[in-house]
Structures are given as structure tokens and as C-alpha cells.
Amino acid sequence: MGDIFDIIIAVLVFTIFILLIRLAFTYKTKSEREYEEKLKKSLADEYIIDPETGAKLTLEQAESGYWVAHDNEFNTVSEKDIDKLPTEDEKIAHIALNYLKGSRNYMKIELSEIQFNVIKETKILNSYDDWSYSNPFKFEKGIVFLPVPELHGNNHYQIDYAESHVMFWVNIKNINGHYLFREKTSSEKFLDLLRNDDEIKLQNYECFTFKKSLSFILIKPIIESFKNEKGLEVELHNDNLFIKNTKLVNLSDIENIEKIIKQVS
Structure with missing residues (x-):
């Protein structure tokens, strides 16, 4: 009699265990349910x-x-x-x-081979493992497009990060030099307290000099326009100014970069 009772208990425990497993695999969070609901509406x-x-x-x-x-x-x-x-x-x-x-200020275009060749040589985009782009537009002062920078893991074919940013390219007076400005990391800010060897010293941005310019009077107003901003990558190369945000393309960053461009061009 005891053996039969033990068997019944074991069967009940096993049944409850199976039900709990099924519930775990079918349970969905609130965000997952909302996502599916919106997807169904779109498909409908x-x-x-x-x-x-x-x-x-x-x-x-x-x-x-x-x-x-x-x-x-x-x-x-x-x-x-x-x-x-x-x-x-x-x-x-x-x-x-x-x-x-x-916007009437922007017109959809296809990049020419010459334009693409200029963009693909930028230090900004070449600092990533790979990149692509979409939606180029021209406006009075230059070109804007959506680059998709990629960061890969140890396996070159594994993409750890990829999302659309926004990048503006405008013409400026020729500075006869080449600089890249990237927002400082916490460790870079600390090291700068000990030794700041950047040619152009900024509190929030690390300066990388590829070709020194003697026209600092032309560079200064550009630096002043973004030195207190966050989340930007800025490149000055002769008569080209490139400004890119560092996160998903959004309206706030676009409007902010537009203000910077108005100040320098």
C-alpha cells in the first residue's frame, strides 16, 4: 500500500514539474506582449x-x-x-x-563616387570595424547621411553593435590640417590630469592630430561650437568638417548639430 502511495505522489510531483516548465517557456513579460500586439496590428x-x-x-x-x-x-x-x-x-x-x-532644407540624393570616396577615408568611420550608410540628403551647406557603424567581437563575423547614427559633412575654410575629436573616457580625463599632451586641449574631448595646422584662428570658432557638447565625434580635414553623433539617430541630435553648423559656416 505504501509503495502505491509513493508512486502516486511521484506522478503528481512529476506532473506539477512538467506544468511549471511549460509555464516558464510560455510566460511573456509585459514588454514582450506589447511588442507582439503592435506587430499584429502592423501585419493586420x-x-x-x-x-x-x-x-x-x-x-x-x-x-x-x-x-x-x-x-x-x-x-x-x-x-x-x-x-x-x-x-x-x-x-x-x-x-x-x-x-x-x-524638410524643404534637405533633398534626397545618391552619393557620387567622389563623395563616397571622401567619406570612406574619414577617421571617424574608419575607427569602427565596419560601416554602411543610408539616406543621404544634400542641403545648402553640405550633406547629411545615416552611417551604420559596426563593432565586431573576437569573431570578425560576429557583430556586437550596429545601429544608425547621423553624420553631417560641410565645407569650411581650408585649415590645412587634419584633426579628430572624440569624447573623452573617464580614464582619459584622469590621465590628462597627470599629462595632457594633446595639441588642442579640451576638457571633454580628446584631440588626435594627423596633420598639424598653422591656421588655429580658423579652428578656434569650430572648437568653441562643440566643446561643451556631449556624444559627438568631430573631424576637421582641410576644408571638410564632419560631425557625427554616437548613438541611435534621433531628432534632438540632428537639431543640435544643425545649430553647431550655423555657428561655424
Whole structure:
């Protein structure tokens, strides 16, 4: 009798254990449930939004991997459609892209081979393991585009980080020099207290000199325009000024860089 009772108890314990395992694998957090709900809404409309162009695509077009966006390629994405996007990052990026697409100050272009060759030689982009870009626009003072810098792990093919930033390229008076400014890390700030050997000394930015300029009078107003800012990478190379943010493209950073450009050009 005792053996039968032990068997029944064992079966009950095993059954409860299986149910708990199933519950663990099927339980979803609040954020996961919200994500799925927004994804279902988007799919219910029978189209998705292409993150590169903002074009609305049918499910068939998205699955085929081929479509012609026509006029839709240059349209902004409505607030209603943005709200349906599954993640906050996607919403933030589309709001920023909407600003560029909807502004009369910016015109969508394709980079020429010459323009691309200038960009690909920048120290800013070459400091990453790899990069790509999308959505180039021209404006009165230059070009803006969305680079996607990548950082790889020990395995070169493993991408640890990749997201769209925003980078402005404008023409300036020729400084006949080449400098890169990158926000200092905590350790660099500490080491600078002991020995600050940067040619151009800034509290928040490390200066890398690739070619020394004798035209500091031209460099000074540019430095003054960003020295108190955070989260930027700035490169001066002869008559080119490049300014890039260091996180996901967003409207606040775009407007902030626009203010800097107005001060220096």
C-alpha cells in the first residue's frame, strides 16, 4: 500500500514539474506582449514599413526582397504608422528620418563616387570595424547621411553593435590640417590630469592630430561650437568638417548639430 502511495505522489510531483516548465517557456513579460500586439496590428494592415526608405510594402513585396518604391520612397511616415512600430528605437529613428524627408532644407540624393570616396577615408568611420550608410540628403551647406557603424567581437563575423547614427559633412575654410575629436573616457580625463599632451586641449574631448595646422584662428570658432557638447565625434580635414553623433539617430541630435553648423559656416 505504501509503495502505491509513493508512486502516486511521484506522478503528481512529476506532473506539477512538467506544468511549471511549460509555464516558464510560455510566460511573456509585459514588454514582450506589447511588442507582439503592435506587430499584429502592423501585419493586420497587410503592409510593413521599410526602415531604409519609409516605403509601405505589402507582405509579398517584403518576402520577395524586390520592389520599386516610386514616389512613396520620399514620403514621410505618418504618426499613426510610426506608433505601430514594435520598438521605441524604431520610432525614434523614423521620427528623425521624417524630419529630414519632410524638410524643404534637405533633398534626397545618391552619393557620387567622389563623395563616397571622401567619406570612406574619414577617421571617424574608419575607427569602427565596419560601416554602411543610408539616406543621404544634400542641403545648402553640405550633406547629411545615416552611417551604420559596426563593432565586431573576437569573431570578425560576429557583430556586437550596429545601429544608425547621423553624420553631417560641410565645407569650411581650408585649415590645412587634419584633426579628430572624440569624447573623452573617464580614464582619459584622469590621465590628462597627470599629462595632457594633446595639441588642442579640451576638457571633454580628446584631440588626435594627423596633420598639424598653422591656421588655429580658423579652428578656434569650430572648437568653441562643440566643446561643451556631449556624444559627438568631430573631424576637421582641410576644408571638410564632419560631425557625427554616437548613438541611435534621433531628432534632438540632428537639431543640435544643425545649430553647431550655423555657428561655424
